[in-house]
Amino acid sequence: MLLEQFGGANGELAAAMQYSIQGLNCDDPDRKDMLMDIGTEELSHLEIVGTLARMHLKPMKKSRDSAEADPLIAIAGGGGVGLFNSMGDAWTADYLKITGELDVDLRSNTAAEARAKIVYERLINFSDDPGTKDALQFLMTREITHMKAFTAALESLGKDQFSIGKIPPTLGLVDEYFNDSTGAGDEGETDARGPWNTGGKWKIVESPELEQGVEGQSGKTIAKNHKHVSEETGKTRVKKSA
Ligand code: MN
Ligand code: MN
Numbered sequence: 001m002l003l004e005q006f007g008g009a010n011g012e013l014a015a016a017m018q019y020s021i022q023g024l025n026c027d028d029p030d031r032k033d034m035l036m037d038i039g040t041e042e043l044s045h046l047e048i049v050g051t052l053a054r055m056h057l058k059p060m061k062k063s064r065d066s067a068e069a070d071p072l073i074a075i076a077g078g079g080g081v082g083l084f085n086s087m088g089d090a091w092t093a094d095y096l097k098i099t100g101e102l103d104v105d106l107r108s109n110t111a112a113e114a115r116a117k118i119v120y121e122r123l124i125n126f127s128d129d130p131g132t133k134d135a136l137q138f139l140m141t142r143e144i145t146h147m148k149a150f151t152a153a154l155e156s157l158g159k160d161q162f163s164i165g166k167i168p169p170t171l172g173l174v175d176e177y178f179n180d181s182t183g184a185g186d187e188g189e190t191d192a193r194g195p196w197n198t199g200g201k202w203k204i205v206e207s208p209e210l211e212q213g214v215e216g217q218s219g220k221t222i223a224k225n226h227k228h229v230s231e232e233t234g235k236t237r238v239k240k241s242a
Helices: 012-024 029-061 071-076 102-125 130-156 226-233
Strands: 176-179 203-206
16 A cells, blocks of 8 residues: 555655656756755655565565565565555656646646645555654655745745636636536436635526527427526527537
């Protein structure tokens, strides 16, 4: 299970590579320094996780009973750690999220830290060795520290929360919430309202594909609420015929 944090998607090698390579691509010298600092710290975490995993795997080298717990590690890996996740899948650069846009990368990094944190928490919950728990608690704590640093770095850029890149989104359309699942399913799903679709500038649009005129089973165009929506948005919607 520890191998997930060694060679897994949200593991320490992935974190080290993601932040270091983002740092190499970063033109902002102050934030580049932070990315390189945290990327390097993640390499030290890789060492801690690797050492910890190795301590737990060591008996596999000599004891058949231990080896039977994971023949792949015992026979192919000689009871050592390798760049594989807990399912035995090889580590891949596809795990890395590197966009070349600093604020977008920083958002990826806070999400990556949140995923690493929750994996450590689960490992702690499934661990009964006090020394192992202690090391995992340390690693889990540092991920929150990194999350704080990435968040502060993002906020210090002074960009509006929803300002990504340079081209502004289309006015009006950006505030439309498409109510694409009806809330009338067999499982009693509800059509929910909350701050994600109501209040402020939000405008709820009922099933836009249907509004725009999709051929129904009867061969007639379904657009029963179309007029209603047009009045609401106060403009003509582009109609696509499917
Ligand atoms: Mn880490
Ligand atoms: Mn981290």
